[in-house]
Amino acid sequence: MICFQAEIVEAMGLAMRQINVGLLGLGTVGSGVVALLEQQRELWQRRFNTRVDVRKALVRNPSRHRPGCEHIVCTQNAAEVLNDPDIDIIVEVMGGAQPALNYIQRAIENHKPVVTANKLLIACHGHELFDLAQRENVSIGFEASVAGGIPILHVLRQSMINAPITRITGIINGTCNFILSHMEQNGETFTRSLSEAQALGFAEADPATDIGGLDAAHKLTIIASMAFGIPLKLSALTVTGIENIAAIDVFRARELGYCIRHVAVAERREDGLSLRAEPVLVEDQSLLASVQGAMNAIVIETEGVGDMMFYGPGAGSLATASAILSDIADLLPAPSSASTPPLGFLPQGITSQPMIQPGLIHHPWYLHVHLKEQAGAMAALTGALAQNDISLERIVQPQGDTDTDRVPVIAITHEIPRACMDAAMEHIRNLNCVHAKPVFLPVLTIY
Numbered sequence: 001m002i003c004f005q006a007e008i009v010e011a012m013g014l015a016m017r018q019i020n021v022g023l024l025g026l027g028t029v030g031s032g033v034v035a036l037l038e039q040q041r042e043l044w045q046r047r048f049n050t051r052v053d054v055r056k057a058l059v060r061n062p063s064r065h066r067p068g069c070e071h072i073v074c075t076q077n078a079a080e081v082l083n084d085p086d087i088d089i090i091v092e093v094m095g096g097a098q099p100a101l102n103y104i105q106r107a108i109e110n111h112k113p114v115v116t117a118n119k120l121l122i123a124c125h126g127h128e129l130f131d132l133a134q135r136e137n138v139s140i141g142f143e144a145s146v147a148g149g150i151p152i153l154h155v156l157r158q159s160m161i162n163a164p165i166t167r168i169t170g171i172i173n174g175t176c177n178f179i180l181s182h183m184e185q186n187g188e189t190f191t192r193s194l195s196e197a198q199a200l201g202f203a204e205a206d207p208a209t210d211i212g213g214l215d216a217a218h219k220l221t222i223i224a225s226m227a228f229g230i231p232l233k234l235s236a237l238t239v240t241g242i243e244n245i246a247a248i249d250v251f252r253a254r255e256l257g258y259c260i261r262h263v264a265v266a267e268r269r270e271d272g273l274s275l276r277a278e279p280v281l282v283e284d285q286s287l288l289a290s291v292q293g294a295m296n297a298i299v300i301e302t303e304g305v306g307d308m309m310f311y312g313p314g315a316g317s318l319a320t321a322s323a324i325l326s327d328i329a330d331l332l333p334a335p336s337s338a339s340t341p342p343l344g345f346l347p348q349g350i351t352s353q354p355m356i357q358p359g360l361i362h363h364p365w366y367l368h369v370h371l372k373e374q375a376g377a378m379a380a381l382t383g384a385l386a387q388n389d390i391s392l393e394r395i396v397q398p399q400g401d402t403d404t405d406r407v408p409v410i411a412i413t414h415e416i417p418r419a420c421m422d423a424a425m426e427h428i429r430n431l432n433c434v435h436a437k438p439v440f441l442p443v444l445t446i447y
């Protein structure tokens with residue numbers, strides 16, 4: 001629990017808490033934190049009665065124009081951020097080992113809680129940071145260091161305590177996954193797929209850490225430590241990158257019913273643990289094979305509860321910023337003597353909102369009708385649809401039942417409101433040429 005020194009402002013008839021953040025770094029993730037705070041202002045008010053503002057940022061080049069960040073004081077002098085008594089929380093998003101390690105240590109010594117996205121730092125220096133933070137009674141959050149927007153560390157720390165983990169298998173490097181799935185879909189070479197990833201912003205100008213497997217290894221080090229209660233030890237891992245994966249192997253694997261993915265595995269067996277981050281073949285029907293592009297996915301296998309899969313954006317400005325803001329939220333003391341509100345919103349933050357009438361929701365629809373074998377039946381059906389403004393995207397007439405006079409018709413409509421479909425169904429049910437009750441179901445578009 002921390003005590004914030006910043007000013008109190010009045011809002012919602014209550015004293016709203018003000019939190020001031022100092023950023024170390026204002027690049028991809030840092031600017032995402034600034035943007036997301038702006039986007040989620042109202043939500044933070046309703047949930048925590050709190051306003052969070054980034055006041056200062058440490059950067060290499062303070063004179064660079066940073067759209068959306070004009071109100072932030074940019075400086076090259078770390079002390080200006082770390083020693084500012086008005087800064088309540090330090091968010092480290094500069095990356096690398098030094099000087100980030102040194103700055104975080106100084107923040108902790110100044111009794112400022114720290115949130116970081118720096119996996120290298122946690123994987124390689126986590127224990128010294130945690131020891132210092134414990135001695136100084138200061139919190140350190142690092143959810144953003146693994147799998148970006150997927151809150152996997154929260155799950156491991158808090159939600160899985162009664163389900164001993166037997167194995168965690170994850171696609172946790174978006175660059176590797178983008179390259180491998182691009183090779184697979186386009187029959188491209190590794191080099192051309194890497195260039196495409198760089199052109200689209202899914203790979204760094206210097207991609208060595210990603211494609212060599214080290215980035216996944218840093219994340220796996222953290223995951224394994226939290227899953228099995230072992231020390232953070234990068235050297236315990238077997239790490240192989242994807243640089244040597246050839247297009248022909250991707251092709252041959254597909255012929256055999258497999259996909260190649262860069263996968264991190266932390267596995268507990270009777271004879272010990274195995275930690276590895278390497279390219280592997282996975283069955284093409286498996287959940288991991290369905291993970292395309294720069295997305296991440298993590299499968300947790302447990303004793304007792306069974307298996308769970310978490311899927312989402314593993315990197316990116318706003319996704320990573322979301323994990324940082326959730327760590328900041330965890331640092332907030334409860335707004336009153338009461339504990340965190342049971343529904344996650346403060347009582348005064350719970351507000352009724354307009355509900356959309358079901359009839360106004362748009363979907364494509366699946367339609368299954370049995371027509372009597374008689375002249376004009378199909379025309380009557382399509383006429384009923386047309387009268388209700390329904391057009392068909394696809395229609396098939398599977399083989400009918402030879403013992404009866406029923407002719408099945410199956411169709412997918414274009415997107416239409418439920419009200420139109422309800423009206424059309426009423427109409428179709430009453431047609432003389434329709435046998436039995438027609439079936440209609442909404443088609444939900446989801447990955």
Ligand SMILES: NC(=O)c1ccc[n+]([C@@H]2O[C@H](COP(=O)([O-])OP(=O)(O)OC[C@H]3O[C@@H](n4cnc5c(N)ncnc54)[C@H](OP(=O)(O)O)[C@@H]3O)[C@@H](O)[C@H]2O)c1
Pocket residue numbers: 024025026027028029030058059060061062064076092093094095096099117118119144145148314315316317320
């Ligand atoms: N990008 C992602 O999607 C992502 C996802 C998860 C975790 N992360 C982690 O988040 C951290 C930041 O990543 P990023 O992509 O935001 O990096 P980035 O875009 O390169 O931004 C780095 C920022 O830090 C500043 N900086 C770097 N070294 C500095 C130094 N020695 N002194 C002062 N300022 C310095 C830079 O200043 P200038 O702007 O002046 O150059 C820049 O503002 C890394 O640890 C990364 O692993 C990133």
